[in-house]
Amino acid sequence: MEIGIDIQKLSVLISVIIYTFLLLYFISKARKGEKLFLRKIPGIEAVDEAIGRATEMGRSILYVPGLSTIDDVATIASLNILSRVAKKAGEYETDIIVPNRNPVVYTVAKEVIKQAYTSIGRPDLFKEDSVFYVTDSQFGYAASVCGLMVREKTATNFFMGMFWAESLLLAETGTSTGAIQIAGTDAITQLPFFVTSCDYTLIGEEFYAASAYLSGEPVLVSTIKAQDVMKLIIGFLLILGGFLGLIGKSYILNFIFPK
Amino acid sequence: MKKQVPLFIVFFIGLLGFLQYFITGPLSKSVYTLLLEWFQGVQGMAIIMAVISLTRRHFTNVRKGKNVFYSLVTLISLYGMMILGIFFGIGKGSIFDKIYEFVMVPLNATTFSLLSFYMASAAYRAFRARSVESALLLLSAFVLMIGLTSFGDVLSESLPYFAQWVLDVPNLAAQRGITLGIALGILATSLKIMLGIERSWLE
Numbered sequence: 464m465e466i467g468i469d470i471q472k473l474s475v476l477i478s479v480i481i482y483t484f485l486l487l488y489f490i491s492k493a494r495k496g497e498k499l500f501l502r503k504i505p506g507i508e509a510v511d512e513a514i515g516r517a518t519e520m521g522r523s524i525l526y527v528p529g530l531s532t533i534d535d536v537a538t539i540a541s542l543n544i545l546s547r548v549a550k551k552a553g554e555y556e557t558d559i560i561v562p563n564r565n566p567v568v569y570t571v572a573k574e575v576i577k578q579a580y581t582s583i584g585r586p587d588l589f590k591e592d593s594v595f596y597v598t599d600s601q602f603g604y605a606a607s608v609c610g611l612m613v614r615e616k617t618a619t620n621f622f623m624g625m626f627w628a629e630s631l632l633l634a635e636t637g638t639s640t641g642a643i644q645i646a647g648t649d650a651i652t653q654l655p656f657f658v659t660s661c662d663y664t665l666i667g668e669e670f671y672a673a674s675a676y677l678s679g680e681p682v683l684v685s686t687i688k689a690q691d692v693m694k695l696i697i698g699f700l701l702i703l704g705g706f707l708g709l710i711g712k713s714y715i716l717n718f719i720f721p722k
Numbered sequence: 723m724k725k726q727v728p729l730f731i732v733f734f735i736g737l738l739g740f741l742q743y744f745i746t747g748p749l750s751k752s753v754y755t756l757l758l759e760w761f762q763g764v765q766g767m768a769i770i771m772a773v774i775s776l777t778r779r780h781f782t783n784v785r786k787g788k789n790v791f792y793s794l795v796t797l798i799s800l801y802g803m804m805i806l807g808i809f810f811g812i813g814k815g816s817i818f819d820k821i822y823e824f825v826m827v828p829l830n831a832t833t834f835s836l837l838s839f840y841m842a843s844a845a846y847r848a849f850r851a852r853s854v855e856s857a858l859l860l861l862s863a864f865v866l867m868i869g870l871t872s873f874g875d876v877l878s879e880s881l882p883y884f885a886q887w888v889l890d891v892p893n894l895a896a897q898r899g900i901t902l903g904i905a906l907g908i909l910a911t912s913l914k915i916m917l918g919i920e921r922s923w924l925e
Contacts, residue, residue: 466747476744479909486913534761536908539915546922566768569775575923595779596772600826602833614789628837635840649904651897659848667900671907674922675914686914690906697902 474719481696485689493685501687506645506663507676513643514551517618523558524548525617527608527633529624529648530601533567536671537649541624542568542575543674544647548621549579553588561594562611564604569596605629609636622646622661623670626653634660647673729918736916776800862888 468476493499517524526548528541545561552559561576563569573594580588597607609632612620620637622630622644630646630653637644638660646657647665657664665673668690675683704715739757742750777800780793806818813819851857868874869885914920 466745466749469744469746472744479740482906482909483913486910486917490919536911540907540911543911543920543922563772566772567765569772570768571923573775578923592779592782594775596775598776600830602830603826606829606833610792614792628834631837631840631844632833635844649907651900651904654900655848656844659844666903668903668907671904671911674920678922682919683914686910686919690910693906694902697906 471721473721478693482689482693485692486686489685489689489692490682493681496681499681499684499688501676501684504665504669504672504676506647506665506669507673509643509645509663510548510673510677511551513619513621513645514548514555514557516643517552518555518557520618522618523560523615524552524619524621525608525612525615525637525642526559526561526621527623528561528563528568528572529622529626530564530604530629531568531625532565533571535625537625538565538568540671540674541647542571544621544623544677545572546575546579547674547677549576550583553580553583553585556585556588558590559593560611560615560617562597562604562608563595564597564599564601566596566599569594601627601629602632605632608633612636612640612642616640617642620644622648622657623665623673624648626650626657631656631660637661725921725924728924729921733916733918736912740912740916773800862892 489499514524526545528545529535529538531538533539549559559576561572563572576594577586577589580586597604611617612633613636617637617640620633620642622633622637623646626633626648627650630648630650634644634646634657644661645663645665646661647670648654648657649667649670651667654664654666658666672687672690675687678684700715700719704713704719707714708716735757738753742753742757777797780796783789783793784797803818803821806816806821810817845863849856849860849863851860865881866885866888868877869881869888874881874885911920
């Protein structure tokens with residue numbers, strides 16, 4: 464049977480290998496107890512404050528895990544953040560409402576919340592109806608969640624994951640109810656809407672770093688450091704590639720984008 | 723065992739998906755098809771649980787007298803459409819199809835069209851020149867909105883070109899920067915889950 468490596472994707476394979484090594488290097492550093500500095504991300508720093516606000520007001524927290532399916536990495540990142548948020552909410556005994564658009568995401572989100580409450584020793588806090596499926600229809604889902612925000616008067620809204628045209632509908636309704644809102648997405652076209660309508664927005668990589676950042680675990684934090692170093696390498700390659708391109712040598716460009 | 727088995731499954735399936743991306747040939751394609759078929763199966767099972775969840779939530783609402791009207795509409799719509807579909811078919815011209823075409827589609831369109839009003843209110847808040855950055859945003863939005871309409875062409879011939887340049891150069895440069903971060907973030911998250919470093923789903 465014919466088996467080969469797609470030569471067009473060789474640059475991607477090499478990048479993944481380099482990145483994996485960087486990741487393992489920083490993890491070993493963290494395990495040795497070395498402290499790693501991370502810049503402050505206001506959106507992530509505000510998570511505790513937002514949960515605290517809901518607790519003080521005696522209202523619920525709304526967590527929207529995006530509208531995509533479970534095979535979208537953004538949804539997985541969102542569920543990781545949900546776990547951290549649920550733990551904090553559980554410690555404060557604040558209700559968390561998670562409406563879902565995808566049936567698989569619904570089942571996973573339910574388990575994530577259950578596990579989060581169990582891990583803090585409060586499995587009794589889990590309410591079967593707090594994580595629920597709404598509909599597969601994009602705007603049906605948006606209408607339902609908007610209605611939920613207006614009726615339940617949720618104090619804090621989290622919009623984390625993949626969003627499409629419904630992002631502004633959700634975020635603007637949340638603004639009109641006076642909720643503190645934190646959004647995080649890798650959908651570039653929806654970022655401006657979240658930036659305008661939400662109090663804090665986790666842009667792209669910040670969204671992926673949030674779970675590690677919130678956990679505060681050195682091993683997880685070290686993965687963000689690996690990300691930064693990889694970015695430095697890519698930045699250097701971009702500058703070098705640009706310079707070489709200017710003098711008519713396009714080795715790097717041809718390697719990254721083979722013809 | 724309770725943790726190791728799921729971690730191994732995640733690692734194995736992740737590795738399979740990863741290798742499939744780089745490997746060519748019929749074996750790679752059949753692995754991909756198999757994974758997709760499994761996913762369809764999981765999705766099918768999850769739908770049953772999702773419908774039970776929806777029913778239970780709204781049934782509880784009705785019993786507790788909380789948002790009774792909305793919950794009744796949801797339950798009647800859900801089961802009404804199900805009964806219509808099973809007993810009268812879903813083909814062209816069926817009652818199911820007519821309800822979809824004359825109720826569901828206009829409702830979706832109405833919700834979508836609300837977006838234009840929300841855009842206006844969000845734009846009003848965003849385009850206030852409170853700092854140098856927001857003034858720049860206001861200016862570029864103004865240039866784009868005028869430049870990309872036929873009115874821009876009437877004002878000046880070079881305005882549409884300038885608007886397009888704003889989109890193609892500074893805007894694209896910023897987008898590429900963000901995309902780069904996203905790609906690394908996706909890679910980091912995938913590796914963290916595959917290697918069992920991120921296991922908040924398993925705690």
